[in-house]
Amino acid sequence: MLSKELYGHFHPDEHHFVDKAWDWVERAAEQHAVKLTDFLDPRQAFILTSLVNRHPDVHCRLDGGYSAAERRRALIAPDYRLLDGEDMAMSVLSVASGDGKFLTLEHGDYMGAILGLGMKRDKVGDIHVIEGGCHCLVTQDAADYLHLNLSQVHKVHVQTELLPLDQLELAQVSLDELTLSVASMRMDGIVSDVFRLSRAKVLTPIQAGRCRVNWKLEEDPSKPLKEGDMVSMQGFGRFKVLEVEGVTKKGRIRVKIGKFA
Incomplete structure (x- = not known):
């Protein structure tokens, strides 16, 4: 059983997956079972890897068909089993x-x-x-x-x-780059500028659970974003914070954004 303290690291909406992933880990350790999952998003892969790392007798392999895959299948097994040659189906x-x-x-x-x-x-x-x-x-x-x-x-x-x-042929990832001048790195302000919405119109989808930062559900409009963050809002698209370029003479922050076409 996982400790209640551990659940605090995850959003309540993620607890069902946490339970399922921990069951895979326990079965690998106690029953020597091998589990091949369906495709996991990056957040699920992070959760699973975190749980696998908590158990000394279990390891896993993540593979999405090519080296830079975003969605990947996981193979979870006892640590004595070699996984490199396994068919990921x-x-x-x-x-x-x-x-x-x-x-x-x-x-x-x-x-x-x-x-x-x-x-x-x-x-x-x-x-x-x-x-x-x-x-x-x-x-x-x-x-x-x-x-x-x-x-x-x-x-x-x-x-x-x-x-x-x-x-497999890979798509050419196309990013529309734009530079913003923002008062702070608050998520709601940057999201409203990127998608050209008023701050008020941005709050509704954020608070309704339609926004994710690095694939993790984020309902706090004031969450500060940082360089490298991937932000998606259901129905609008997604973007990446490419670079925080510095502060202007007027005290505003210049941020370079890459919006996925």
Whole structure:
């Protein structure tokens, strides 16, 4: 059992995952069980790694199909088991169309089409929008279903193909850089400037639990952001604090932001 003090390190909304992850760790230690998870987001991966590090007889491997993957599967096992050569059971779902309409399709269109088939988000890893379509990492137990049933993305008819990991094509990450002059590093102020919303309109989604900082739910509008923080707000997008450039003569802070296109 985890101590009550440990729960204090996690948001109440994360306690269910904490319990599940600790169960995986305990089973690996006490029953010599090996657990391959579905795709975890970076926050879940951090929580799992923190719990694994608390147990001396357990270790884990994280893999999302390529070195810089954001969403990754975890393999949890007793520490005597070698994990490097284990199959992480992933496939690349290639989605393509020959009608040229992919110019208007975005990450969210592909994600919406996949979820619209009843697929759980956990079965899907990173999605790479490339020229002529997308390459999407999926668990092998979901791959055949998606290959057979995904025929349309946002009214565009598509064809799918399952590829090995070594044929994965990565998207070119595009960041729109902007420099802000802010009174402080408070989250609500920076979010309102990035998404061009009033401070009042930003408070509602933040307090409703629609904002995450480094993939962790953040409901405090006054939370100070720092260089390197990744911020997302459901329905608006996400950005990264690239650099805190310094203070102006008028005492305002210059911050360079990278907004994901």
